Amino acid sequence: ETGVTQTPRHLVMGMTNKKSLKCEQHLGHNAMYWYKQSAKKPLELMFVYSLEERVENNSVPSRFSPECPNSSHLFLHLHTLQPEDSALYLCASSQDAGGTDTQYFGPGTRLTVL
């Protein structure tokens, strides 16, 4: 597979559930990102990882917990979410963080919190 893949593509969960989103990049990049895309709002950068270290956390609630076990994989662990967390969660990667390299996006996970 090429590019950036995300699983699952769709997820429905209750507020008390715990679930995880997975992202994998096959581009040999060193930086990975999580974004939130809500209706009628610009993309919101959530987390940035560079070489498996978190370099940015944009005031994201603790109910979202990222994990980057290696430079190819990125997870977003979810627990006790709220209905307003329903959105499209996009993963992206770039050659390096901190520069102006192109970011390549995955197809996203459509999350619905009941």
Next chain:
Amino acid sequence: GNSVTQMEGPVTLSEEAFLTINCTYTATGYPSLFWYVQYPGEGLQLLLKATKADDKGSNKGFEATYRKETTSFHLEKGSVQVSDSAVYFCALNYNNNDMRFGAGTRLTVKP
């Protein structure tokens, strides 16, 4: 701070019409500028980019020129097709830790 403003949609055009989607930016330094496209049910795909003033990015008949004097990066296409229907995002990247996106412009092309 850095920001991107793009024209609000939705935009509806007939096939073969000329397309312009305006994008202006505010930034310190010299950012790279991008247009991404999002088709229904999919993530963002890079459409084109420009990394310095006066550069022209182009792809699939779309073009945009990095205009430092007017801080603009307008997207144009001479003849749109139904398959171009999507949401288009202008973006500014001064630092990958803080990439800024416009709100998106939905384009619908009718046969």
